[in-house]
Structures are given as C-alpha cells and as structure tokens.
Amino acid sequence: MNRSGDIPGKLIAVEGLDGSGKSTQLYLLKRWLELRGYKVFFTEWNSSSIVRQATRKAKKRQLLTPTTFSLIHCTDFADRYDRTILPLLHAGAIVLADRYVYTAFARDAVRGCDRRWLRQLYGYARRPDLTLYFNVPLEVALGRILEGRPQLKYHEAGMDMGLSPDPYDSFRLFQGLIQDEYGRLSEEFGFTEIDAAASPETQQVRVRRIVEERMDLGHHRWRIPPSYAAALNRLAGEFDGHRAGREPRET
Amino acid sequence: MPKGSYGHGLPGMDSEALPGKLIVVEGADGSGRSTQIQLLRDALERDGHPTVDVGLKRSRLVGRELDDAMRGNILSPRTLTLFYATDFADQLENRIVPALRARFVVLADRYIYTLMARALVRGAEPEWLQQVYGIALVPDAVFYLAVSPRVLAERNFRKNSMLDYWEAGMDVRRTGNMYENFVRYQRQIQIEFRRMESVYEFDTINGNRSPRTIFRELAGKIGRLLN
Numbered sequence: 001m002n003r004s005g006d007i008p009g010k011l012i013a014v015e016g017l018d019g020s021g022k023s024t025q026l027y028l029l030k031r032w033l034e035l036r037g038y039k040v041f042f043t044e045w046n047s048s049s050i051v052r053q054a055t056r057k058a059k060k061r062q063l064l065t066p067t068t069f070s071l072i073h074c075t076d077f078a079d080r081y082d083r084t085i086l087p088l089l090h091a092g093a094i095v096l097a098d099r100y101v102y103t104a105f106a107r108d109a110v111r112g113c114d115r116r117w118l119r120q121l122y123g124y125a126r127r128p129d130l131t132l133y134f135n136v137p138l139e140v141a142l143g144r145i146l147e148g149r150p151q152l153k154y155h156e157a158g159m160d161m162g163l164s165p166d167p168y169d170s171f172r173l174f175q176g177l178i179q180d181e182y183g184r185l186s187e188e189f190g191f192t193e194i195d196a197a198a199s200p201e202t203q204q205v206r207v208r209r210i211v212e213e214r215m216d217l218g219h220h221r222w223r224i225p226p227s228y229a230a231a232l233n234r235l236a237g238e239f240d241g242h243r244a245g246r247e248p249r250e251t
Numbered sequence: 252m253p254k255g256s257y258g259h260g261l262p263g264m265d266s267e268a269l270p271g272k273l274i275v276v277e278g279a280d281g282s283g284r285s286t287q288i289q290l291l292r293d294a295l296e297r298d299g300h301p302t303v304d305v306g307l308k309r310s311r312l313v314g315r316e317l318d319d320a321m322r323g324n325i326l327s328p329r330t331l332t333l334f335y336a337t338d339f340a341d342q343l344e345n346r347i348v349p350a351l352r353a354r355f356v357v358l359a360d361r362y363i364y365t366l367m368a369r370a371l372v373r374g375a376e377p378e379w380l381q382q383v384y385g386i387a388l389v390p391d392a393v394f395y396l397a398v399s400p401r402v403l404a405e406r407n408f409r410k411n412s413m414l415d416y417w418e419a420g421m422d423v424r425r426t427g428n429m430y431e432n433f434v435r436y437q438r439q440i441q442i443e444f445r446r447m448e449s450v451y452e453f454d455t456i457n458g459n460r461s462p463r464t465i466f467r468e469l470a471g472k473i474g475r476l477l478n
Binding site: 113120 | 258259261262263311312313317320325327329330332333334336337340341344376379382383385386
C-alpha cells in the first residue's frame with residue numbers, strides 16, 4: 001500500500017467485527033475532535049452514492065461471486081477515496097474511516113480471493129496514519145449482533161459461502177473466519193489493538209489518548225470561524241448520516 | 252483453449268477444463284468491429300460452431316449502472332476502471348467461462364485491452380492495471396482493427412452524424428474543437444495499443460480496407476485456429 005507522506009491531513013481507520021463497538025467509538029472520537037474545533041470528517045464502508053445502488057441490487061439478487069463482490073466494493077471505495085478522502089487529506093483534514101481496505105482484505109480473502117491480488121487491487125490506497133482494531137471475543141460480538149438485530153442479510157451472514165444453511169450458524173462461522181483473518185492482518189499492518197470487551201468509556205479514554213499522542217492535532221484546526229465550521233459539520237453530518245442512533249444498515 | 256490467465260486468475264477456476272475458443276476483436280468505434288463480429292458469428296454458426304458473443308457494459312450485474320454513472324461523468328478514472336473491471340469479471344464468470352467449458356466459440360467485442368488503453372491515456376499505472384486484470388483469460392486470438400483516426404471520425408459522422416463524448420476523449424483534454432480532440436485522443440489510444448501489441452500478441456489488422464476484405468482475412472485466420 002501507498003505510504004508516501006507529504007499530505008497534511010491525517011487518516012484514522014477503525015476495523016473490527018460487526019458488534020465490536022467500533023462505530024460507537026469512532027462516533028465518540030469524532031464528537032470529541034469536532035467539539036475541540038478540528039476539521040474532522042467521516043466516511044463509511046460501502047457508501048458511495050453512485051456505486052451503492054449497483055451493490056445493493058446485486059446483493060439483493062444474489063448476483064455476486066467472490067471476485068465481483070470484491071471488485072464492486074473496490075469501485076465504491078475508489079469513488080469515495082478519489083472524491084472525498086484524498087481531497088480532504090490534501091486540505092489538511094482528519095478523516096475518520098469506519099472500515100477501510102482491511103475489511104476487504106479480511107472478507108474477500110475468507111471468500112476465496114487471492115490475498116496478493118487484493119493488496120494489489122487496493123494498491124492505490126494510502127496507508128492510514130492510525131488503524132485501530134477493536135478486538136473482541138467472538139462470543140461477545142456475536143451476542144451483541146444476534147441479540148440486537150436478529151434479521152441477518154444474506155451476505156452479512158456469509159450465506160454465499162455455503163458454510164451452513166442456517167443463517168445464524170453461518171454468521172458465527174463466517175465471523176470466526178474473519179476474526180482469524182483480522183488477527184493475521186493486525187500483525188502484517190501493525191494495527192493498534194483496543195480491547196473492545198472493556199467498557200465504552202474506558203475504550204474511548206484509550207482511543208483519545210492514542211490519537212493525541214500520535215498526531216499533532218493543532219495542525220488540523222479550521223481556518224474559518226467556529227460558527228461557520230459548526231454549520232459545515234452539521235451539514236457533513238446530514239450528508240454522511242453519521243449520527244447516534246441511526247438505523248443500522250449493512251456495510 | 253485459452254492459455255490460462257494473465258495473472259492469478261479467478262479463484263477456484265481450472266483453466267484446463269476450458270476446451271472452447273476465446274476470440275477477441277478490438278478496435279475503436281467505427282473500426283468495423285461489430286460488423287465483423289456479426290459476420291463471424293454468422294459464418295461460425297453456418298459451419299456448426301456454437302457461438303456466444305460478449306462485449307463491454309453488457310453484464311447483468313452493473314451494465315446499466317455503469318451507463319448511468321457515465322452519463323454524469325463525475326467518477327474518477329480509477330473508479331471507472333474498477334467499475335468496468337466489475338462488469339468484465341461478471342461476464343467472465345457468468346458468460347465466458349461457462350461457454351468455454353461447454354466448447355463454445357466466444358467472440359468478444361472488445362476485451363481488457365480497450366479498458367487498459369483508455370485507463371492508460373487517463374494516467375493509470377500500467378502495473379496496477381495488469382494486476383487488476385490479472386483475472387482475465389488469455390484469449391486464443393486477439394485481432395486489433397487499426398483504423399486511422401480521421402477515417403474513424405468520418406465513419407462515426409456517417410453513422411451517427413456526431414462524435415461520441417467518450418470516444419472523443421472530451422474528459423481527458425478538453426479543447427473547444429471536438430474533432431481535433433477526437434483525432435488526438437484516438438491517436439493516443441492507438442499508441443497504447445501498439446505498446447500492448449507485442450506483450451499481448453495482437454494480430455493487427457488494417458481496418459481501413461473494405462469490410463469484405465477484412466472479413467476474408469479474419470475468417471481465414473479463425474478457420475485455421477479452429478481446425
């Protein structure tokens with residue numbers, strides 16, 4: 001992956017299983033940064049307005065193979081990367097990514113795509129300045145998901161892999177495989193691991209401390225007056241739908 | 252039988268089990284590509300060869316979405332490349348490979364080379380493109396219909412009385428003069444094709460000649476390939 005420096009912005013990615021609590025932690029991090037007056041933006045996996053329609057249709061009709069599943073997500077990512085992430089980084093913003101290329105590395109490899117090809121496919125993507133991996137015991141993550149959102153979608157449950165005809169069993173097996181893959185990725189890419197079994201408050205204290213230690217936040221203040229920045233942030237919030245208590249959707 | 256894949260190939264695919272033939276015809280709009288494909292298909296079927304044709308943006312998966320996305324022209328070249336690659340992979344897995352497995356002759360109206368040439372002109376890294384398209388099967392034959400850009404322009408005018416926005420490369424280097432832009436862009440595409448020629452073993456066919464002459468040449472070459 002692309003390591004080249006000399007971009008004033010900072011990229012922070014979070015990774016982890018569904019139910020690891022990473023989105024909540026990222027939301028709290030975002031609130032903390034924006035309330036302190038920093039230029040902070042949020043981007044989410046599988047959310048390009050243009051590509052997502054195609055992905056949604058394809059998933060619904062179960063038209064995807066491991067290769068096209070991978071390529072369509074890479075297309076979505078490229079659209080967000082070129083039109084949102086990279087311009088923001090060039091403008092000196094802090095970009096928070098809820099899932100990044102490692103999600104593809106984990107899921108697509110589990111589905112049978114070649115690991116080297118996946119790294120090449122996303123070769124244009126910049127390596128994050130910080131990747132937080134919310135590591136949680138499998139049973140805890142499963143419990144959170146299966147308790148709160150019993151209706152599992154086809155790909156979310158990994159039903160396309162034929163692991164089990166029962167969506168819940170399939171989901172358990174699929175998540176287990178993804179967790180193994182994350183473990184390998186964590187070593188390969190030097191993730192910063194967060195104990196996601198700890199209380200949300202404890203985790204957030206750690207997250208904020210790491211961010212503060214690793215980056216010189218002073219470089220990322222708004223140049224425009226705070227009220228104007230706040231209005232922009234509200235707009236951005238409406239745009240990306242990143243609010244507490246929003247409807248869960250498949251990422 | 253295709254000689255394996257350019258790169259790692261599709262996961263779980265055994266190219267040994269593909270006894271059909273994959274024949275690619277490449278060329279710009281107005282090169283006579285589609286006409287030749289049609290003539291070839293008729294000739295092959297007349298001789299009893301089961302035949303299938305494939306082309307760009309025809310996948311069930313994203314064909315229409317790709318068309319829609321291009322209309323707005325806001326996708327980056329990289330995103331477009333990946334979108335096209337998705338379309339290609341869908342047809343590769345769902346049409347090309349099954350047809351080859353069933354001993355069909357697959358006639359491809361364009362293949363990865365057009366996609367690579369377009370991306371290269373727009374600044375893509377050659378290495379990355381090769382990796383993305385490493386899934387593609389190596390065809391049994393690739394015919395590239397080379398037509399001089401000014402002739403191409405005339406053919407396009409005669410057919411549609413206008414030039415296509417993308418085929419004129421209007422997103423690449425916009426000048427007020429669409430005709431000049433078309434000629435310059437097509438020349439750049441041809442340079443990329445010429446670079447790929449030896450790497451991918453194209454058979455470059457002089458497409459400035461009459462359809463009948465070109466067909467005779469193509470049919471002769473394909474006849475030898477099939478026997």
